[in-house]
Amino acid sequence: MVLVSADLLIALMERTGDGRPVSVRELARVAGCHPSKIGHLRTGERETAEEGEAAAIARRLGVDLLVLWKPTGRTVEAPAEPSHMIAVPA
Template sequence: MVLVSADLLVQLMKRTGDGREVSVRDLAEAAGCHPSKVDALRNGRRKKSSLDEALAIAKRLGVDLLVLWEHTGRTVEAPAEPLHMAAVPA
């Protein structure tokens, strides 16, 4: 997942869905990651996070996932083609 905006994350941390501020440490604990990762997201040094972390962060802040995050790449990995069915050069 890619963070939509570091500024938006900062604003949402100042006033969560329940109206209270959340610290970097508290948000990291909710997401199950190191506080330095949350700090890097806040400061724009990092933009990507795993789906599980993104979901946990959005939930802790009281917003829908896609308010704060964008999907990247394929959401479901394409099945591998069996070797016996692989294309052969002409």
């Protein structure tokens, strides 16, 4: 999934569907990812997340999935991740 807008993510984190803010750490815990991934999404250094992560983030923020994310696939090409963010084999 491709993030629609880093600014939108930040705004939704400041006031979620229940009216309370959510921290980077809490959002990462809910999404099952490392807090740095949420931080990189917020700064625009990263634009993508796995579908399960994206769904968990949208659910926690209290918005529909497609408010915050665009699906990738045949019609929307996923942007390439910066080389310093690509995982290295173990």
